[in-house]
Amino acid sequence: MSENMECTRRQFLKTAGCAAAAVAAIGVVGGMPGVVTEAQAAELDLVSRRQTGVYAADANPKLYKLRKSQDNPMIKKIYAKDGFLSDGPCGHKSHELLHTHYMDRSASIKALKAKGVKLKA
């Protein structure tokens, strides 16, 4: 029937996450901590915690002294005049080792569809 009848798991989790956060906030305001902790609410969004960790590391000079690829001394070394990739980025040797070509694989998808398989793309 109609698509809008479906409550997807992701939407449900998001709603559940908001509800948990709200309960946590009420818990703090109402002086009843421990029902749903903020930590538990945050656990629902593992991905953003990992992303936060990534950007914090990028901005932490103890972990990464430099923040631009072109400033990396070992990058300068490999592209130097006497370096392994002396003809520079996208040079001859780079094309040999570091670049590639792609293959049209759509024939197998067409074959599946011809057999009656319904795909989403």
Added chain:
Amino acid sequence: MQEMEKVMMKGRAPQNADPNKFSFVQVDPAKCQACGTCDEICKTGAIQPVGKDEKRHVLDPAACVNCGQCLVNCPYGAIYEEVSYVDAVFAALKDPNTVVVSMPAPAVRYSLGEAFGMPPGTHVGGKMHAALRKLGFKYVWDNEYTADLTIMEEGTELLNRIKHPSHHAPLPQFTSCCPGWVKFAESYYPELLPHMSSCKSPIAMLGPLAKTYGAKETKTDPAKVFTVSIMPCIAKKYEGLRPEMAASGSRDIDVTITTRELAYMIKKAGIDFKNLKDEEADPVLGMATGAATIFGTSGGVMEAALRLAYEVLSGDKLTNVDLKGVRAHEGIKTASIDVPKFGKVNVAVASGLDNAKKLCDEVKAGKSPYHFIEIMTCPGGCVNGGGQILNPSVRAADAGSSRILAAINKRLTMKAQA
């Protein structure tokens, strides 16, 4: 079958095999509850109900891009991995005639700690390097080095396309780091392949460099070098087996393991991970910048590339490197960056293949206003990859919440079909 970090592994270890001939993930019918969570997660439709009881099955390897999002989101742990090279790595580490080198991806270090009770997002790069040395890796090389190298290659390619766009190398340019996305484009949008950066992914650059440049710099016989790709990703196992990944004269990537398999190996070796002292990677193929570590999140490759493109196009130093306008939690993000002496650089970032499709359709229709588009298959990027430590809330079967969600989802799906 063997369990590694809560995921069942069948343990096939194919060498020189065509990765298009088999699946990398499959459903165990004994555990599948036909809840339909994987159907909803899968953006290609590769996983579908089969038979009367509607248990799910990966229909055909051709339709699947091997991202493993079905596996990490299954509330019942019913989806297993077909391929594991853990035994091969342990064997190589014991062999005195083999020089085993590590190649861990940026995102691995933001999840690995979770297997040892540390909070999600903790940067454990230093401990990871120390653990790899304890396991017996002779050279601890790091894929973050080749993330920096990718920026040099892919950024230069982008600048060339901006200067001289052609039908061989048109704009927009798509990123090519994500193996799920590359297979998706090859299978479902082949007409867009000229837009794909010709750059290999960082790991597919590090493999051949390890066996040529790395061997030379360390005075090692290249034939003895055994390269271990360590990834937050199952699709990287497919990429490592691609026949064309042999630029060094032998297989560029000997084996690929995931974050979960590395955690399993560290535990099996009895290493006290939490108390390890931080160590650096071996610099020649291991030194990296912040621009490299952000490759692990949606928007990161774009931001790293812009930190180069800005300076090359303008001739000026970029003083504030925090280009927050391209940082994408989920979905699609677009930005227009003002570059002095050039004008506007228009960019788009998408994670999740449903979002990628929207940007692909625009390009196909000739209506895409962008110079550069970054695509990652997993929502949020590699930090949320199919090879990462599982989110404990997905399998919160003990608490029952996941099973309740799955049951609700099943009922709603059934109603909608009725």
